[in-house]
Amino acid sequence: MIYKWLVPAWQQLLAQRTTLHHALLIHGPAGIGKSAFADELARSLLCESPLPDGAACGRCSACGWFAQGNHPDFRRLAPASVEEGGDSDAGAGAGEEPAGKAGGPSGSKSGGRSGSKPSRDIRIDQVRALERFTEVGGHRGATRIVLIDPGDAMNAAAANALLKTLEEPSGGTRFVLVTDRPDALPATIRSRCRTLALSLPPADEAAAWLAADVGVDLAQARAWLAAAGGAPLRARRFADPAQAAIHRLVVETVAGLPETGVVQAADALADVPPAIWVATLQAWVVDLQRVCVGAPPRYFPDRAERLGALARRAGLAALDRLAARLDRSARAVDHPLNPRLMVEDALLDVRAALTARAV
Ligand SMILES: [Zn+2]
Numbered sequence: 001m002i003y004k005w006l007v008p009a010w011q012q013l014l015a016q017r018t019t020l021h022h023a024l025l026i027h028g029p030a031g032i033g034k035s036a037f038a039d040e041l042a043r044s045l046l047c048e049s050p051l052p053d054g055a056a057c058g059r060c061s062a063c064g065w066f067a068q069g070n071h072p073d074f075r076r077l078a079p080a081s082v083e084e085g086g087d088s089d090a091g092a093g094a095g096e097e098p099a100g101k102a103g104g105p106s107g108s109k110s111g112g113r114s115g116s117k118p119s120r121d122i123r124i125d126q127v128r129a130l131e132r133f134t135e136v137g138g139h140r141g142a143t144r145i146v147l148i149d150p151g152d153a154m155n156a157a158a159a160n161a162l163l164k165t166l167e168e169p170s171g172g173t174r175f176v177l178v179t180d181r182p183d184a185l186p187a188t189i190r191s192r193c194r195t196l197a198l199s200l201p202p203a204d205e206a207a208a209w210l211a212a213d214v215g216v217d218l219a220q221a222r223a224w225l226a227a228a229g230g231a232p233l234r235a236r237r238f239a240d241p242a243q244a245a246i247h248r249l250v251v252e253t254v255a256g257l258p259e260t261g262v263v264q265a266a267d268a269l270a271d272v273p274p275a276i277w278v279a280t281l282q283a284w285v286v287d288l289q290r291v292c293v294g295a296p297p298r299y300f301p302d303r304a305e306r307l308g309a310l311a312r313r314a315g316l317a318a319l320d321r322l323a324a325r326l327d328r329s330a331r332a333v334d335h336p337l338n339p340r341l342m343v344e345d346a347l348l349d350v351r352a353a354l355t356a357r358a359v
Helices: 004-015 034-046 061-068 124-135 156-167 203-214 218-227 232-239 241-256 262-268 274-292 301-314 316-332 339-354
Strands: 023-027 074-077 144-148 173-179 194-197
Touching: 004 034, 004 203, 023 034, 034 061, 034 144, 034 173, 074 124, 124 144, 124 156, 156 173, 203 218, 203 232, 218 232, 232 241, 241 262, 241 274, 262 339, 274 301, 274 316, 274 339, 301 316, 301 339, 316 339
Parallel strands: 023 173, 023 194, 074 144, 144 173
Antiparallel strands: none
16 A cells, blocks of 8 residues: 555656666655555556556456465565564564565565574575576566565675676566665665655644544644654554553653663663664654754653753763764664663663763
């Protein structure tokens, strides 16, 4: 499906349907519906009797196979942890809708077969398995689609292997890559793709959609959206009481620093996936930076006073250093060597930053 705020971008893309570049990189913030958008694109490109505007008909056999996850000319590459029903939106926060990941042969399952934890990477054997797929002619027509989501989950070896295929595409094969973090993809991959940037919906439109979708009032919808940085699908997760409880716990813990001891705070976060607490901590620090330079908080407008007090104590230089340091943590959330150490290290740095001037 195409979420309504992405409809203008969708129509523009459909208008160029026949002249699309063979590799498309769809990027934009997490939680806006990029995955569903990419799925819909693949479906429409494979459809055998598209509607006048280029969208999939939903009735032909290609549409039927696609819906069942077994179109012979479609491959989906995702980390094994996603395919095996793990936490698909590894990015925490991410909250991208895993549209139609019904399984079937459309993705290579070679990722995590060793009996250990399913891999969070897209691995080289998954990419190599594509080579045969792209060399054999399409079963139904000329078009074959490879959807790689999230594209930044490819490890270095996988990205290298893909490069070869991207450089010499066999006729009719199209690649669609999806990512929240285009910078995390090798420049060599990016440069071989046409990019399509999707963006956050306007706040009012997002709030109206969310309120209607989950049946809450506009004020509640706005509060959730703020906490989700404006991304509607991330915000929608807060309608789930379990998710909302985790979010509250993380925010309370983060907001309690530096008065709360590091060990106590780390205990509180012990069972929270790193991707979630890192994302919240990053949002908290962004708000501290904003307040420090006189801007209103973006994520935690209801905690402006607390943010103001902490920001004055820390100073901008210390907050900037802290933000840079958390960026590094964010890159490691999928591969924490020692989650407990990771949380304690981060919290120690937060405490140091927030007491920078007090000493
Ligand atoms: Zn169709």
